[in-house]
Amino acid sequence: MHLYGLLYVDEHDVSVNVRVRQQSARLAMYVANAVNLARSLRRFGHGFTLLTNTREALERYCPGLLQAHGVPVRQIEFTTEVPRNIPFYSAHFKLDALRHMAAQSHEDYVLLLDLDIECIRPLPAAADVVVQGGLALAYDITDQVRPAYGEARIAADLALMAGIPLPPCWYGGELLGGTPAFFARLNTVIDGLWPRYVKEHQSLHHQGDEMLVSAALGLVRLDGTPLYDAGKLGLVARWWSQQPRHPQLPFAAVASDTALLHLPQDKLHLARRGQAAGTPYGLAAFARSYRRVRWLQTVKKRAKTLVGRP
Helix, strand or coil: CEEEEEECCCCCCCCCCCCCCCHHHHHHHHHHHHHHHHHHHHHCCCCEEEEECCHHHHHHHCCCHHHHCCCCEEECCCCCCCCCCCCCHHHHHHHHHHHHHHCCCCCCCEEEECCCEEECCCCCHHHHHHHHCCCEEEEECHHHHHHHHCHHHHHHHHHHHHCCCCCCCCEEEEEEEECHHHHHHHHHHHHHHHHHHHHHHHHCCCCCHHHHHHHHHHHHHHCCCCEEECCCCCCEEECCCCCCCCCCCCHHHHHCCCCEEECCCCHHHHHHHHHCCCCCCCHHHHHHHHHHHHHHHHHHHHHHHHHHCC
């Protein structure tokens, strides 16, 4: 199995879940996220390659960091014609990364990950069995999005995309795995959905790769393709540092039951770990550093509240 991540550089795009406004600093943060992910995966014996549309920009915004930590970078072709005014413009280029996964015929199994992830323990045995069997993996986050949008709205948008009713299953974009042949099948379905998505995107509750991939996975499952939930297998978990609209277990409970921890609101912390020399990896080491960050955030929040009082 080989793991990949994507960093598409677009100097005019607005990022989500990021408070870093300066574009150069934001890209440097993403590069450091990639380094942190690669180093944490290497700690547990997994290879990682960063895909991008421009090596030159990565080196310009974060000179030497990728090379210093031995992170392979591969510049690939991006051919998706994304409307310039569409929300979350850059997110749509993950479709090109999915095409690249399909082209890796020399690999038995490939896994595409978001960069704001850290590997905190070895992959669970159950997930390893799925990988060894060449079965597809996705992360079902239906329970996380249902409270925000409602099951009826999710089902309606999936049906609009697919052209037929589908179970209201929503898949997170932070992880998708399978054989190159699986990705080839998935890409064929996504290509068929793309014109409808471009036409209807303004009416959908979500714009981006998750909308297309969720609808496509629903159709692939109808064809009889097995799809295993990476969350239930203990492979990946998403955790929000600010209270989301859905019920969420405490951090300790989530971290104790996953190998890949996705922290969308903590990119800066993950970047600092990627930039630091000698960062220790593993659950205990990460938990110590994260507890300190959370404590400092709490202190700053309380200080601001006190200053704001009469």
